[in-house]
Amino acid sequence: MAQLQVKNLYKIFGLRSQTALEMAKDGKSKPEILEKTGCTLAVDNATFDIAEGETFVVMGLSGSGKSTVLRCLNRLWEPTAGSVMLDDVDIVAAPDEQLRQIRRTKMNMVFQHFGLLPHRTVVDNVAFGLEIQQVAPETRQERAYEIIKQVGLEGYGDMMTGELSGGMQQRVGLARALATDPDILLMDEAFSALDPLIRNQMQDELLDLQEQMQKTIVFITHDLDEALKLGDRIAIMKDGYIVQIGTPDEILTQPADDYVASFVQNVDRSKVITASSLMFDHPSRIVSPKDGVEVAIRRMRKMGISSLAVTGPKRAFKGYVRIDDAVKIQKKKGEGQTLEDVVMKDVPRTHPDTPIAELLPHVMESPYPIAVVDDEGRLQGLVMRSSVISEITGVENTDTPATLEDEA
Template identity: 45%
Template sequence: MTKPLIEITGLYKVFGRAPRTVMEQVKRGDSKDKVLAETGHTVGLKDINLNINQGEIFVIMGLSGSGKSTMIRHFNRLIDPTEGKIMVEGIDVMELSNKELEEFRRHKMSMVFQRFGLLPHRTVIDNVAYGLEIQGLEKAERYERAQNWLDTVGLKGYEKQYPAQLSGGQQQRVGLARALATDAEILLMDEAFSALDPLIRSEMQDQLIELQEKLHKTIIFITHDLDEALRIGDRIAILKDGVLVQQGTPDEILLTPADDYVEAFVKDVNRARALTVETVMQPPALRITASTIDEALAQMKQSKHDYGYHVTEDGYQGLVTQESLIDAVQDPTSDDWHEEIYEQVPSVSPDSAIEEVLTDTMSSDFSLPVVDEDGNLQGELERSAVAEIFSESSSDEPEEEEKASNAKQLESVS
């Protein structure tokens, strides 16, 4: 198994005049409020243990005061922990000298701030080039790289503008370009989009996802918004009062909340929008791999299924029923596979949101074939599996209320 890029072990942060004097009280399980009332110290983080893999977007989320911003500032030691270990590529960040830490921040990690953090007296291109200037690059090279990243984030033509002349979304694009220009492997994003209007925020999320598909950076993203976390995160860690209450993939967080706190977060999420086909698809009940129609019919009869998915070396070909195969066998003019044998059933991508395929799923007499971008059959999407997504979110309701609720949800997304 590949070793994690970042490993956090036994991380504690207590704010106050003598934090180490209250560690025994914190470790024995006293609440954050009790520690504050009795000692005047604030527990920021308590026994955090997590691993972050190279090339993933790892989201840390929670409500105000949960410790998420405190956490991200430990990665580059803007805050030192009271206790614990922070390893980045096998390097103990706590052991770095001031000079080593300076180089670590310049070359290993870049940060994108909530309020943009731009220098108002510098032009856009000078803002983007600022980190490269700190790194010591020659002016021509840093301007060339800065221009490239401005083009990448859609700000070509704004090079000579000043931050005050830009919209909030444009300013955040400058901040993102500045962070990317340093070519740091790890990108820290602290509530980077929360100051933006909803539409601009959605556009920035789209751009981040698009960029990540090309760059494969390791991104640590802080947010209080579960919809944002589910949309962009490969994995999510949820904090409450400085304690890590659950971590997992978006699907795991959504479908198996660890406690009432997480369940309260996910209860109003539109599952059809958040979950993908891959989450709920099943293995194909029957792959028809025969080369002739006669052999295909024999294979289907032996399986006791009345339809199946025809696949060849070239990938998925189509859905066939036992009835259509019988008709083809009995037709003396038909001795080979042809278009009329296949049912008119749409295939769906494993990456599609359930919401996007809901109408096709519910209107089809067959489970939909799930086919990847290379044309390979990955599974089938059953109507009952999609319906179960909605029933799980209403499992505590009385049966009649549950049925009514499920019907309304299905209507709202179809």
């Protein structure tokens, strides 16, 4: 079940927001509303669900309303209309005290410019959320030091935050948000103010931390590479509305419109697209030992290919059988050899989540397609050399399982 459900969320800045809201609901455009009412439509009918433990990235250029959406989630800015359900509570309708309770325990935030208290030490900044909850000083210090260690700030606890570099300061910001152990982390362009090297490092560390913590993260960014790297799903915003929501693969391979397409065209696709989105799964490329040699040979001849993937019960991947080996057994029928005896086991295989950049060396070396095998050893599909190359070069992939493959 979704942990956070945002439904028909509107945020309009300006005095005549109600009139503007009616116009927005009638489908009037942003400039039209601005001209008639003087109001800015910042978020236009945003609806999305975020699952527990998911990293949900909201991406858009400046002025697209992405930070506004985030601030509506914890009501730093009051939404004009709509609902934000956290578990079973509508945050938008919550009274002040309940809202504060949610902010203290359920969702915390990391800010672009850190928002640290310059008159306090690192540890006192990290303990700030606990201090607000009136946790006893010893307990919160202890917890703060624990978190400081976790984010790699050990030994910096007693320094003033102003003495730290940007990357270090944002670690303090992250530690401060984690200290209260919230269910949801709101990260507003958290790494955008850092220089690229540090940003990359922080992204990696966030991914590592997320592996251990499994928090629900709502991450705002204007950087597509960052979105693709961190996001389980990405929402792309333009002029206040959400253009598309999808996994990084979906965003890259099936952009909803020209806007998204123009966004993604410069991405290094090879680092983002995974084996699972390139593989195909067709019964004519697979054979099971119980099908027998005859079937295997007929399939290969019909398809004009020289090898088939061999799978056992429950699609357990065994290897490949080559046409010449199959023909050999067919000729020596009397010796009782089966397909299983001639399976080549030493063949390239990969995991569904592997980016295709890592597949490239294997496709170039191996004469066979690459088998995509999941954690349980089941064959998920096959990746062809031609589809990897066409994906990387960006040329439309017209491969279908029926076409001739280029292997030896």
